[in-house]
Amino acid sequence: MLVSDLYELRERFDNEKILLCFNGPISRSLIEEIGNALRNYLKTEQASPASALDVFAVYIELTQNIRHYAVKSKLVGADMGTVVVSFRDSHYHISSGNLVRYEDGESVLKAVQSLDGLDKIELKKRYKDQLRKPREEDAVTGAGLGLIDMARKATAPVQASLKSLENGLGYLSLSVQI
Amino acid sequence: MNDIKIVSTQSTPLIETDSTRGVIYMEGDSYPENSFEFYSDLVKWVSHYLKESERPLVVELALLYLNTSSIKVMMDIFDELEEAHQVGREITVNWRYDVDNERVAELAEEFKEDCSFSFNIIGQE
Numbered sequence: 001m002l003v004s005d006l007y008e009l010r011e012r013f014d015n016e017k018i019l020l021c022f023n024g025p026i027s028r029s030l031i032e033e034i035g036n037a038l039r040n041y042l043k044t045e046q047a048s049p050a051s052a053l054d055v056f057a058v059y060i061e062l063t064q065n066i067r068h069y070a071v072k073s074k075l076v077g078a079d080m081g082t083v084v085v086s087f088r089d090s091h092y093h094i095s096s097g098n099l100v101r102y103e104d105g106e107s108v109l110k111a112v113q114s115l116d117g118l119d120k121i122e123l124k125k126r127y128k129d130q131l132r133k134p135r136e137e138d139a140v141t142g143a144g145l146g147l148i149d150m151a152r153k154a155t156a157p158v159q160a161s162l163k164s165l166e167n168g169l170g171y172l173s174l175s176v177q178i
Numbered sequence: 179m180n181d182i183k184i185v186s187t188q189s190t191p192l193i194e195t196d197s198t199r200g201v202i203y204m205e206g207d208s209y210p211e212n213s214f215e216f217y218s219d220l221v222k223w224v225s226h227y228l229k230e231s232e233r234p235l236v237v238e239l240a241l242l243y244l245n246t247s248s249i250k251v252m253m254d255i256f257d258e259l260e261e262a263h264q265v266g267r268e269i270t271v272n273w274r275y276d277v278d279n280e281r282v283a284e285l286a287e288e289f290k291e292d293c294s295f296s297f298n299i300i301g302q303e
Contacts, residue, residue, distance in 0.1 A: 028211055032188050049279040053243060060209050060245050067211060128288075131253055145246040 017088040026070075026081040031063045038085060047092075054153045054178045055092045059085065061146040062096040062174060075101060075169075091155060095175040105162040105170040111144065112160040112174070115151045123152045150176050179226055182219055190216055191241060195223050200233045205240040213247035217255075224255055234268035235259065241273070242282055252289065260293050269295035277301040 013021060020038055022030075038059055042052035063083060070079035082097040100108070115123065127148045151158050159175040179197045186192040191206035202220070210216040227235065237259070244252065256271075263269045271293070275282035283299055290297040 036188065049276075050281045053279060053281045057243060057245070060243075064209070064211060064245065124288075131250060145250065149246050 016086055018084055018086045020085040021083070023080075023082045025079050026063055026066055026083075027079075028067065031060070031067070034063075034083070035059060045087075051092065051178055055085065055094060058094045058150050058153060058176045058178065059083070061150055062094060062176070065146055066096060066098045069098065069100065069104070073101060073104065075099065092178040093175060094178070095173065097171055097173040099165075100162075100170050100172045102162070102164060102168050102170040105172040108147075108172060108174075109160050109162055111147050112151075112158050115148060116157050118151070120152070123148060127152060153178060179223070179230060182223055184219075193220055195220070195227075197223075197227055197231075199236075200227070200231075201236050201238060203238045207243045208241060208248040209243065209245035210248070213245070213251045217248075217251040221251070221255060224258060228258065228262045228267065232267070234270070235262075237269075237271045239271065239273040239286075240275070242275075242279070244285065249285075253292075256289055256293055259295065263293075263295040271295070271297045272300060273298065274300045274302055277303055 012018075019041060020034070022034055035056060039052065039056055042055060047055070063081065066081040067079065069075075077099045080099060082095075084093075084095045086093045086095075115126070118126065127145070130145045130148055133144075147158070154176045156177040159173075161173045163171040163173075165171060181197055182193055182195045184190070184193040186206040189207065189209045191204050191208050194203045195201070196203075202224070224235075259267075259269045259271075271290075273282075273286040273289075275286065283301065286297075286299045290299065
């Protein structure tokens with residue numbers, strides 16, 4: 001991208017009320033640093049401590065899911081993540097995207113869909129059931145408990161989409177509203 | 179028995195144990211990538227303490243944010259404390275939090291639901 005194009009990129013960020021955006025290989029230390037920046041930002045924006053903690057929690061679950069998947073799947077490029085945090089219509093939106101094997105993406109979509117329409121009490125039951133499952137059962141995509149946790153914190157159903165790419169791959173996007 | 183003294187980092191809490199007084203102290207955030215690895219020493223310490231003695235155990239917590247894998251480890255620890263309590267062990271958990279952040283109290287409350295020992299959630303101004 002040419003330097004002169006950055007202004008347009010910046011304008012797009014501004015228009016979409018994006019307060020934080022990252023695209024690239026995600027490391028443990030990067031998750032911490034960006035998380036720290038996010039927390040400080042939320043503090044200066046005077047978000048309530050509860051919603052600041054919810055936004056941070058969703059950010060951590062999404063990014064750590066990407067890291068865990070990259071390690072477990074051994075898929076080249078799976079550690080390349082896109083993370084976007086925006087604030088529009090009085091809500092924070094935390095989104096993440098990463099490369100997956102298409103069938104793994106499908107199982108995440110299925111897991112997200114299975115939570116759709118559940119009320120707070122049903123979600124809590126799912127959460128507690130999942131919490132008590134042996135660790136191995138939770139390890140397939142690593143996203144079991146995290147997804148339910150995010151759905152519990154979210155103020156709207158978790159959005160998930162999967163774009164089909166070549167060679168049996170897909171690009172998985174998740175978005176959570178707080 | 180050997181006590182634990184782990185200093186806090188951005189993503190891991192301070193952890194201290196005192197086997198002579200029967201106290202565990204934890205403070206801070208907990209979101210390590212591998213919680214099972216991070217907490218393995220504490221999990222071992224708890225099992226050892228419960229087996230080696232019959233003395234009470236007090237768990238003093240000032241934890242703020244826990245990622246889901248930390249929550250899972252903490253639940254395993256609380257389950258073990260519950261088992262010990264069921265056979266007569268005196269167990270107390272005191273979880274202190276800032277009253278401005280009700281999320282911490284809600285988190286503590288969900289742990290408390292599954293415990294029959296003394297579990298105090300203490301809001302501080």
